[in-house]
Amino acid sequence: MKRAVFLDRDGTITxxxxxxxxxxxxxxxxxxxxxxxxxxxxxxxxxxxxQPVVARGMCTEEDVRKTHGKIIKDLEKQGARIDxxxxxxxxxxxxxxxxxxxxxxRVQCKCRKPETELIxxxxxxxxxxxxxxxxxxxxxxxxxxxxxxxxxxxxxxTGLAGNDKKxxxxxxxxxNDILEASKLVNELIxxxxxxxxxxxxxxxxxxxxxxxxxxxxxxxxxxLEHQMDALKRSGINKIVLCASYLSDKIKDRFGxxxxxxxxxxxxxxxxxxxxxxxxxxAKAFLDDAxxxxxxxxxxxxxxxxxxxxxxxxxVNASAFATLLVRExxxxxxxxxxxxxxxxxxxxxxxxxxxxxxxxNSGMTVCSPKLLxxxxxxxxxxxxxxLFKLIEKKDLYGFKMPNSWFKRDIGTLERLESVRKxxx
Ligand SMILES: [Mg+2]
Ligand SMILES: [Zn+2]
Numbered sequence: 181m182k183r184a185v186f187l188d189r190d191g192t193i194t195x196x197x198x199x200x201x202x203x204x205x206x207x208x209x210x211x212x213x214x215x216x217x218x219x220x221x222x223x224x225x226x227x228x229x230x231q232p233v234v235a236r237g238m239c240t241e242e243d244v245r246k247t248h249g250k251i252i253k254d255l256e257k258q259g260a261r262i263d264x265x266x267x268x269x270x271x272x273x274x275x276x277x278x279x280x281x282x283x284x285x286r287v288q289c290k291c292r293k294p295e296t297e298l299i300x301x302x303x304x305x306x307x308x309x310x311x312x313x314x315x316x317x318x319x320x321x322x323x324x325x326x327x328x329x330x331x332x333x334x335x336x337x338t339g340l341a342g343n344d345k346k347x348x349x350x351x352x353x354x355x356n357d358i359l360e361a362s363k364l365v366n367e368l369i370x371x372x373x374x375x376x377x378x379x380x381x382x383x384x385x386x387x388x389x390x391x392x393x394x395x396x397x398x399x400x401x402x403x404l405e406h407q408m409d410a411l412k413r414s415g416i417n418k419i420v421l422c423a424s425y426l427s428d429k430i431k432d433r434f435g436x437x438x439x440x441x442x443x444x445x446x447x448x449x450x451x452x453x454x455x456x457x458x459x460x461x462a463k464a465f466l467d468d469a470x471x472x473x474x475x476x477x478x479x480x481x482x483x484x485x486x487x488x489x490x491x492x493x494x495v496n497a498s499a500f501a502t503l504l505v506r507e508x509x510x511x512x513x514x515x516x517x518x519x520x521x522x523x524x525x526x527x528x529x530x531x532x533x534x535x536x537x538x539x540n541s542g543m544t545v546c547s548p549k550l551l552x553x554x555x556x557x558x559x560x561x562x563x564x565x566l567f568k569l570i571e572k573k574d575l576y577g578f579k580m581p582n583s584w585f586k587r588d589i590g591t592l593e594r595l596e597s598v599r600k601x602x603x
Contacts (some may be wrong), residue, residue: 181309183415184263185219185365186331188317189220189229189586191339191441192358193251197318198289199232201239203247213258215362215428220261222369224306227265228315230327234269235266237282241269244346264305266291267296294324294347299331301581313367314417316361320347332368332488334361352492364495367470371416376455376561377425377477383591392426394477395433402433402481408440414487416473417442419467422458424449463551470494474544474561480598482585487545493578494545497523497555501546501569505538505577505588514539517569517577525575528567541580542588 191197195207210214219225231244248265255262262568268291278286291297303310315326318339319551325349326333334439335342335351336358355361381393388396394404401409408419419437421444423430437444447462459466459474466472473487494502503525508514518527518538529536544566554565569575580586 181307182224182371183222184224184306184308184310184313185362186228186313186315186326187358188293188315188322189227189231189267189334190597191318191341192316192322192336192531195228195338196476197339199236199238200247202243202280203235203250206247206251208251208254209358211345211359212541213255213260213599215359215469216262217258218359218362220364220367221238222265222366222512223313223531224308225261225595226263227267227406228293228295228302229265229267231267231269231559231587232271232285235285237279246377254459264302264492266302267564268292268298294328294443294481296325299317299325299329299572300531311413312369314357314365315495315558316355318342318367319344320342323347323351323512324350326352332492334364336361348555353496360437368488368547369415369548370468370470371418371487372466372469372472373407373411373419373487374417374466374472375404375419375421376458376476377404378422378427378449378452379477380425380452381478381590384589384595387595388572390426391428392423392477392588395429396589396594396598398480398589404430404477405440407475407477407479407481408437408442409483410481410485411473411487412441413483414485416532418469419444420462420556422449422451422462424458426439430466430597447560452558454558455561456554457557457566460551460554460556466548466551469548470548472544472548472550473544476542476588478588478590479542480587480589482602485584485586488498489581490543490545493523494576499575500572500574500578501544501550502576503568504541504543504565506541506586507537507579508539511537511539516540523542523576523578524573525577527569528570537576537578538576541586543586545578 200206252262269287270289272288274286284322314329315331323333333351334353338357377394383389394401439514516529516539519538
């Protein structure tokens, strides 16, 4: 399935928002072709626009099509490709001064944004994975459309810049213009997952004598496969698997990942390096990623897990690294943290304290630059690397929604309780 970037037209690819009845009245943004070229490699680029100029009687549907044909040609000359344009010619209100020929367009339709019929049509025509697609627009109407359709929304500060205030919605991201938005989109899909599957699982013996911990099964699937399913749902299919103990068993099971619709690479681990050392050892596979998500191989996650939310928090906080944290009702035996109202982590407290109810959950999103902070040799990614960022005020915590399930299965007792939960 292909991904798409849906673009609003007026105010997003044009200098202003308004009623443009002909091509001559339109002024495209100066950096538009550059922005679209950035998207052309990995995405379909599809314009979704309301054109009530037709319902106002200012021009015909055919005129709108001609305008779009010229916009497409213009961009083509500059090496940028628009894959499709869908527009709504309607308007729901009746007015006495509407010319006779336009009256048939005065209807309540299903294609006028924020309705999603135009997107649905494009999804059908091109076979688009809408959940992992993006919508870039300048109005709250566009953001509402994105939410209704289930794609990621980016508000641009050109055109109306969200000041129409028609809908009470928050965009997922905000950018200055379409060029900045296109760069962001490319970053957001360049996420690599680092699965730490090297542990010996000593507390799970005898189950782990011949089976590495991440291959233990819950509800008919290994824990690693549950993790891969959740990653795929979030559009992340590039995985670096750090295996050490019984690593051949893991490689035999997953291979290059193609059977699971992901791509998996395995750094060679000459010795047990601990979680920090394993990540540093994988550097050659991670340098060109925009973001890394580091996941412990003994974390069971369910299908509701949405890594896009975690990345969104991280990007919008401009954080260096962000831990997944959760509210706990048993703080005494959880690694609790003190956190401020913006999600910045102020202090790592550890166990045995009841006042703080925010606990570390053992999953991190970060910049690949974090690798430069990891000391050589065997070390722990949390204690020796991440928690050291707290002093520099560079570590944030994203509070996991209650609907997500995540639990580590490090002991026989925990494994049993997680298995029961999924039974
Ligand atoms: Mg607009
Ligand atoms: Zn319509």
